[in-house]
Amino acid sequence: MNGIITEIQHASVHDGPGLRSVVFLKGCQMRCFWCHNPETISASPQLFFDESKCMGCGRCLGFCEAHKLSNGRHRIERAFCTSCFRCVETCFTGALSVCGRVVSVDEVMRDLAEDIPFYGESGGGVTVSGGEPGCQSDFTAEILHRCHKMKIHAALETNLAYSRAILEKLVAGCDLVMADLKHIDSQKHRAGTGHGNEQVLENLRSLTVPLILRTPIVPGFNDDAGTIRRIAEFAVKLDTLQYYELLTYHPLGCGKAERLGMEERAKPQASPTINTTDYLIKAASETGVPLFLNGRRIVK
Numbered sequence: 226m227n228g229i230i231t232e233i234q235h236a237s238v239h240d241g242p243g244l245r246s247v248v249f250l251k252g253c254q255m256r257c258f259w260c261h262n263p264e265t266i267s268a269s270p271q272l273f274f275d276e277s278k279c280m281g282c283g284r285c286l287g288f289c290e291a292h293k294l295s296n297g298r299h300r301i302e303r304a305f306c307t308s309c310f311r312c313v314e315t316c317f318t319g320a321l322s323v324c325g326r327v328v329s330v331d332e333v334m335r336d337l338a339e340d341i342p343f344y345g346e347s348g349g350g351v352t353v354s355g356g357e358p359g360c361q362s363d364f365t366a367e368i369l370h371r372c373h374k375m376k377i378h379a380a381l382e383t384n385l386a387y388s389r390a391i392l393e394k395l396v397a398g399c400d401l402v403m404a405d406l407k408h409i410d411s412q413k414h415r416a417g418t419g420h421g422n423e424q425v426l427e428n429l430r431s432l433t434v435p436l437i438l439r440t441p442i443v444p445g446f447n448d449d450a451g452t453i454r455r456i457a458e459f460a461v462k463l464d465t466l467q468y469y470e471l472l473t474y475h476p477l478g479c480g481k482a483e484r485l486g487m488e489e490r491a492k493p494q495a496s497p498t499i500n501t502t503d504y505l506i507k508a509a510s511e512t513g514v515p516l517f518l519n520g521r522r523i524v525k
């Protein structure tokens with residue numbers, strides 16, 4: 226069985242407990258305007274152009290009309306690109322590359338197997354992330370299932386915006402779900418992500434595996450005490466909740482968006498201030514929910 230991924234990251238400390246290997250899948254049904262991983266939104270391979278590596282040699286110019294060189298500066302006119310990727314092979318500096326590759330579950334498992342010694346010692350394992358792994362549910366379920374069979378701790382990072390049938394298929398081989406609830410108000414959730422939150426809330430209530438619930442704090446979208454308190458009140462009632470985590474927005478996705486020609490995502494949002502973060506921590510803590518901020522436990 227095949228799927229499309231951007232990469233397998235090794236020794237990550239940000240995507241679940243211990244040292245983890247993280248499989249980043251391509252394709253997502255949401256369109257969060259602040260997305261930290263814009264390279265995973267499209268389910269297709271994309272041309273990635275890193276201008277800082279371009280020597281202006283002009284070797285790629287002959288391939289198609291998308292490549293333009295003026296005043297020593299190379300630009301790509303995306304409207305002309307048909308994603309044939311012939312130009313990538315001619316670029317010897319690595320300025321042009323393909324983001325996304327099709328791999329089989331066997332290939333993924335061979336890669337993950339090399340990290341097994343690290344998992345045990347650190348209490349880590351494998352995390353399937355994205356993009357949205359639920360968009361490639363058979364591929365994701367097979368990876369999780371094989372990890373589970375090999376006694377590797379298997380975690381899923383997900384937005385939970387899919388049917389109960391898909392959820393059941395995914396959690397069958399899963400030791401931990403790390404899910405986002407981006408807004409408690411469905412209309413605002415839709416305005417920020419393109420999807421209402423009804424399915425997300427229903428799936429959260431029905432989870433039977435340990436859960437870490439997270440909210441990315443995005444100024445102007447959900448950075449008010451009332452919203453965070455309501456999410457924390459919802460979280461504290463969930464049967465399998467381990468803790469609730471606030472993740473502050475960072476603009477690291479913008480550079481990647483620019484290199485992919487996603488101009489509309491290349492402009493950074495404002496980051497939350499320390500003051501804002503402090504009052505959101507206070508609002509969430511008052512509900513009694515076990516709380517983390519950016520990977521650190523908040524001690525009351």
Ligand code: SF4
Binds near residue numbers: 290291308313
């Ligand atoms: S991927 Fe193909 S169509 Fe796109 S810029 Fe390169 S040569 Fe042109």
Ligand code: SF4
Binds near residue numbers: 315318
């Ligand atoms: S082949 Fe690579 S280095 Fe040369 S102009 Fe094209 S992108 Fe730049």
